[in-house]
Amino acid sequence: MTTSQVSFTRQDSYSAQYYFSITHTDAYWKEEASHLTWMRPFEKIKETSFSPGEVDIRWFNGGKLNVSENCLDRHLKTRSDQAAIIWESDDGKETRTLSYSELLNQVCLFASALLELGIRKGDTVTLYMPMVPETAIAILACARIGAVHNVIFAGFSSDALAERMADAGSKLVITANEGLRGGKIIPLKTYVDRARQYCRETLGHEVRQTIVLKRTDSKTAWEPGIDHWWHELMIPTAPVVEPVAMDAEDPLFILYTSGSTGKAKGLVHTTAGYLVYAHSTFRFLAGDSRIFWCTADVGWITGHTYMLYAPLCAGLTTVMYEGIPGSPSADRLATIIDRHNVDMLYTAPTLIRSLMSAGNAALGNSHRTSLRRLGTVGEPINPEAWRWYRDVFGNGRCPVIDTWWQTETGGIMIAPVSGENKPGAAATPLFGIRADIVDDEGHPVPPMTRGNLVIRDSWPGQARTIYGDHARFEETYFSTVPGCYFTGDGAWQDEDGHFWISGRVDDVLNVSGHRLGTAEIESAITSHPAVCEVAVVGQPHPVKGESVYAFVTLMNGQKVSDSLSTELRVRVREKIGALAVPEVIHWTPYLPKTRSGKILRRVLRKLAAGETRDLGDLSSLADQEGLSAFLQQK
Ligand code: WTA
Numbered sequence: 053m054t055t056s057q058v059s060f061t062r063q064d065s066y067s068a069q070y071y072f073s074i075t076h077t078d079a080y081w082k083e084e085a086s087h088l089t090w091m092r093p094f095e096k097i098k099e100t101s102f103s104p105g106e107v108d109i110r111w112f113n114g115g116k117l118n119v120s121e122n123c124l125d126r127h128l129k130t131r132s133d134q135a136a137i138i139w140e141s142d143d144g145k146e147t148r149t150l151s152y153s154e155l156l157n158q159v160c161l162f163a164s165a166l167l168e169l170g171i172r173k174g175d176t177v178t179l180y181m182p183m184v185p186e187t188a189i190a191i192l193a194c195a196r197i198g199a200v201h202n203v204i205f206a207g208f209s210s211d212a213l214a215e216r217m218a219d220a221g222s223k224l225v226i227t228a229n230e231g232l233r234g235g236k237i238i239p240l241k242t243y244v245d246r247a248r249q250y251c252r253e254t255l256g257h258e259v260r261q262t263i264v265l266k267r268t269d270s271k272t273a274w275e276p277g278i279d280h281w282w283h284e285l286m287i288p289t290a291p292v293v294e295p296v297a298m299d300a301e302d303p304l305f306i307l308y309t310s311g312s313t314g315k316a317k318g319l320v321h322t323t324a325g326y327l328v329y330a331h332s333t334f335r336f337l338a339g340d341s342r343i344f345w346c347t348a349d350v351g352w353i354t355g356h357t358y359m360l361y362a363p364l365c366a367g368l369t370t371v372m373y374e375g376i377p378g379s380p381s382a383d384r385l386a387t388i389i390d391r392h393n394v395d396m397l398y399t400a401p402t403l404i405r406s407l408m409s410a411g412n413a414a415l416g417n418s419h420r421t422s423l424r425r426l427g428t429v430g431e432p433i434n435p436e437a438w439r440w441y442r443d444v445f446g447n448g449r450c451p452v453i454d455t456w457w458q459t460e461t462g463g464i465m466i467a468p469v470s471g472e473n474k475p476g477a478a479a480t481p482l483f484g485i486r487a488d489i490v491d492d493e494g495h496p497v498p499p500m501t502r503g504n505l506v507i508r509d510s511w512p513g514q515a516r517t518i519y520g521d522h523a524r525f526e527e528t529y530f531s532t533v534p535g536c537y538f539t540g541d542g543a544w545q546d547e548d549g550h551f552w553i554s555g556r557v558d559d560v561l562n563v564s565g566h567r568l569g570t571a572e573i574e575s576a577i578t579s580h581p582a583v584c585e586v587a588v589v590g591q592p593h594p595v596k597g598e599s600v601y602a603f604v605t606l607m608n609g610q611k612v613s614d615s616l617s618t619e620l621r622v623r624v625r626e627k628i629g630a631l632a633v634p635e636v637i638h639w640t641p642y643l644p645k646t647r648s649g650k651i652l653r654r655v656l657r658k659l660a661a662g663e664t665r666d667l668g669d670l671s672s673l674a675d676q677e678g679l680s681a682f683l684q685q686k
Pocket of ligand 1: 352354428429430431432433456459460553554556562566
């Protein structure tokens, strides 16, 4: 460090390091990559293009490594007996601790079972699992043998599961006979059976085998030769499975997420770049934390990166909870923190808001003195919730780290790295991340002006493609602002250059931190024969951030009724899952449209938010009188 740098404030020091990281990209990422264990060193660092029609993203080419070796084997010398996973059951009556050596042993046994069932490098394996240690074991076993995992959130319906299994060409699905969440039983195996049938009969894809974990004592339907019990496959004398040497760009997993149009997209993350990025960003998030609890379900990217891969790669203890953090009582989260001495909590604003509204009940008899850091992710956090999190929940002793990122980014992109925390601001780009804000024409906007958040250059954790549809990948992320990755989020920068994320600028909803595509919900509702047209928008919600609001027009002669609204909700539950069910169904004979027939969602969003006055520019509206009649009807 030079003498002049010594006198830098933290912000200045951030600026200097940030500048270095984006001007000496190769040097920066070479150093970050050196924290991993490589089987063969890489030859190239970055070979990426965001050019229209030629989008191609490769990092660390020539290198070989295995993710499970990095998360397990390499820790054995120093922390073989240290807890890798601490798990707590839904009812809180059971806890399990797996040390690094125990976890490695289980992963090897399961990897051997997968090999026995004929799974090989490059095959896709779907997981539809509860939050239990076996889920982590199965994921790491896939990584060990080079199978591509495809985790589907267990709150999705069997139809949604089927579509994702078929799209990913999945050969095998791993599930449990039943899952337990908030005291409720979820018949996972029954859903898997239905999904396999739907796959076979409607989608023309055969998922040949099922592995079933026995989580409860209930009986389940069984097809010999197809269904296999987890415990029967784990043969203690199985040969040790060595980690397969994976190419840097071999796929590690597919994870489906919702977009503004069409069906869910299977984003592909690859081996080296993803792990380098997960590991590198985790330092900023976790600092010197030792017992880290990320409350996200493994079915989402946050669960992948910061519940599983990053903490294990860094040799920490990760806490895994089967149930819902606010259930059965509001102090559940705080109790778990005390019981396991959690020193960093990473959770979503929606949960913080619901705890805040519970007041003292959220704290119970807990003291939460083990906490040293607090993190948030998934949605914009309102300053009030931010302050409550820091001052009440965290006893005013812990920094709050608001982290902005996406399934597509693999890991955190914007967070208060510079050390300056403002309530509600995700703050500053991480090192190596060229974030910017542009207007609809792609020109940079001045400070304090809202625009579209874009990233100007690649980073290692970036998704490489949409499985089976690279053209859609290019179109979705690289065509809006040529030469940039388009995030789909709106943001503005303050006078200090700090980023404030305002939410999606496309037709993606964020309900309790869960990303939902309006197009998917609309298509579920329009599949009902009584329905003519549907427009789904988000309605601001005090706890969930947003809730699903559906404007529905009916076919001629169809009548509005309670039973019809129930049927529509059931459709959404069956096609997508309970998380997408509309809170409000607004029957209307009219939807505001442009002369070319496009629904003016901007107007509907305002109407759903209860704003009927300032509806913005309505010059493109085809039927002005229809809107007046509609507003009067409200
Ligand atoms: C939103 C979750 C504001 C954003 C990791 C993004 C946020 C979408 C924040 C991605 C944050 C995530 N502040 N908004 N700190 N973090 N978002 O793919 O709209 O499930 O595009 O990834 O969540 O959701 P996803």
